[in-house]
Amino acid sequence: MSQPLPEPENCTASQRPSALALAILLLGGFMTVFDLFVVNVAIPSMQADLGASFAEIGFVIAGYELAFGVLLIAGGRLGDRHGRRRLFSLGMLGFAVTSFLCGIAPDTTSLIVARLLQGAAGAILFPQVYALLRVMYDEAGRMRAFGLLGMTLGLAAIAGQVLGGLIVESDLFGLGWRIIFLVNLPIGIGAALLARSVPESRAADAVRVDWPGIGLATAGLLLLLLPLLEGPNVGWAAWTWASMAASAALLCAFLVWERRESRNGGHPAIDLGLFRNGGFSAGSLVVLLIYSTSTSLFLCFALLVQSGLGLTPFEAGLLFAPASVGFVAASLLAPRLVARLGTIGIAGGALTYAAGIGWLILSATGLSGKDGAFSLLPALILFGFGQGLSMTPLLNLVIGFVEDRHAGMAAGLISTMQQVGGAFGVSIVGIFFVRILDSDMAQGVPQVVRYADAFANAMIYNLVAVLAAAALIVWITRRSGA
Structure with missing residues (x-):
């Protein structure tokens, strides 16, 4: 979502x-x-x-x-x-x-x-x-x-x-x-x-692509993602730690390269100077935290209701659809809420989001069969509504900390943080989900209870991440006086 x-652009179509x-x-x-x-x-x-x-x-x-x-x-x-x-x-x-x-x-x-x-x-x-x-x-x-x-x-x-x-x-x-x-x-x-019906356009001042920087970042992130996903399956074998060490080395090399590109008047993939702004740095971390919770919840929820409760794909889609409706409704409301309350309104949205996750955790722990699936609906609607209240205005908040001439770079960086956050949220939540699922299986726990237990415990990361994001938004608000 x-x-x-x-990016701001002065070029016009012909x-x-x-x-x-x-x-x-x-x-x-x-x-x-x-x-x-x-x-x-x-x-x-x-x-x-x-x-x-x-x-x-x-x-x-x-x-x-x-x-x-x-x-x-x-x-x-x-x-x-x-x-x-x-x-x-x-x-x-x-x-x-x-x-x-x-x-x-x-x-x-x-x-x-x-x-x-x-x-x-x-x-x-x-x-x-x-x-x-x-x-x-x-x-x-x-x-x-x-x-x-x-x-x-x-x-x-x-x-x-x-x-x-x-x-x-x-x-x-x-x-x-x-x-x-x-x-x-x-x-x-x-x-x-x-x-062909779309007018062609180019930017007169377009810059080259920093392929070495992108290559280093991609390799470094892949080498970190792979052991986080596979680690629980292989008992955190030696190669997983070696992969994480190689990842750290490549990501450090990426930072060195980007700093060098910037010093030499090049066009780095990421302008590290943006992070000298405390509001932008904290806001970037908020984006990473918030978006790390979204995809991971969708994945675990799909496994809970289909593999655990036995819902069909269509029933699962219908069950989750109200959360999307809540997201859209909150997205329309969010700009007016922030205009009235200021940045603290985004923190309120994050707390609403956290409340929805907490309610989902509590609801999931009481599931015992397919008939109980639709008892999750109220929590899902609150979850979607809180997600819309927090995610929609968040990007404008973070971009607002940089000068207009850096808005394009900042927007691209924040968009990247959204996707990377989602990827790593899946890997982190997966560690807890798989461990609990396997542990309950070894103890002979019924399938419905196993998936409900794995979902509820894995979502504790999401709850903590959103609460930490809300605390950071409050800190940003006090620091900037917004």
């Missing part, structure tokens, strides 16, 4: 945009978000079909988010240099082809690789949507276009769960979960062809 902010051009760009945004959420309801089916472990399924989700996150800034810069419509079309074709590879994956390893590639294609596609909407319209048209985009992304999150659950359950052509990926092939190819 996250939305990266568009043609008047058509309704078809707007529709194609909105479709690009819809597809990337829909695919993120539809996978959640399909995870138990994938796990059963491929015989995948939690770590492997976690990598299917986290790998997509990690590749998407670390390449977002590069995708935006490539569009600025080589043409945003051209990169949009290439990104759409890449997304279609990699979705096809996901759909035909014969095993979990192939699916993970395909998802990494799909995330990379999404990182090329998604920034062009924001940049093109910004340069295609004047101020009034831009507000309308971004309003439609926000509504489209919200609907994509809901459709990903409800429609996605229906598609998986319908088992179209006997393809099961694979159809959620295969359907992207004709849609993506069609959208790429129709993208």
Whole structure:
């Protein structure tokens, strides 16, 4: 449900945009978000079909988010240099082809690789949507276009769960979960062809892509993510610690390289000088914490209600849909709330989010069968509402700490933090979820209780993370006097 902010841009398009051009760009945004959420309801089916472990399924989700996150800034810069419509079309074709590879994956390893590639294609596609909407319209048209985009992304999150659950359950052509990926092939190819209706635009002052920096960051984060996901399965073997040590070395090399690039007048992937601002640094940590709780909860919840309680994918999607409705409603309310209460209103939203998670934990501990699943609804609605109140205004708060000339870089960095946070949230929560699930199995605990116990205990991390984020927002508020 996250939305990266568009970079400020002075370039204007040479043609008047058509309704078809707007529709194609909105479709690009819809597809990337829909695919993120539809996978959640399909995870138990994938796990059963491929015989995948939690770590492997976690990598299917986290790998997509990690590749998407670390390449977002590069995708935006490539569009600025080589043409945003051209990169949009290439990104759409890449997304279609990699979705096809996901759909035909014969095993979990192939699916993970395909998802990494799909995330990379999404990182090329998604920034062009924001940049093109910004340069295609004047101020009034831009507000309308971004309003439609926000509504489209919200609907994509809901459709990903409800429609996605229906598609998986319908088992179209006997393809099961694979159809959620295969359907992207004709849609993506069609959208790429129709993208000719979108006016081309470039930035006159576009900068080059810092490929060495991006390579170091990607390798470092992958070497950290892999042992966190696989560690519990292999008893934290020696290679997991070696991988984490190599990760630390590569991430340190990344920081050294970025500092060197900045000193030499280059164009680093991340301007480390932004972190000298205490408000921006603390706000970045808040974004990382808040977004680390979202994807991990979706994953564990899907396993709880489908593998644990026995709900069908469609029933699971229907159960979670009200949380998305609550998110959309709160997103519309959040700007007015912050305008009235100031930054402290965001802290109130985070506390509401934490209350929803806490209520879910308490509700899950009392589950004993499928009939109790819909007792989770009130907690889910509160969870979604609190998530919208906190996430929606948070990005504007953090970007507001930097000067206007650095807003584009800051927006790209925060968007990356969202995705990387989601990836690592899955790995951290997975450590607790798998350990408790295996422990209860060894003791002969019934399946429903095992999954309920694993979910409730794993979500304690989410609760602590959101409470820590709320405390940081209060600190930011007092420090800035907002």
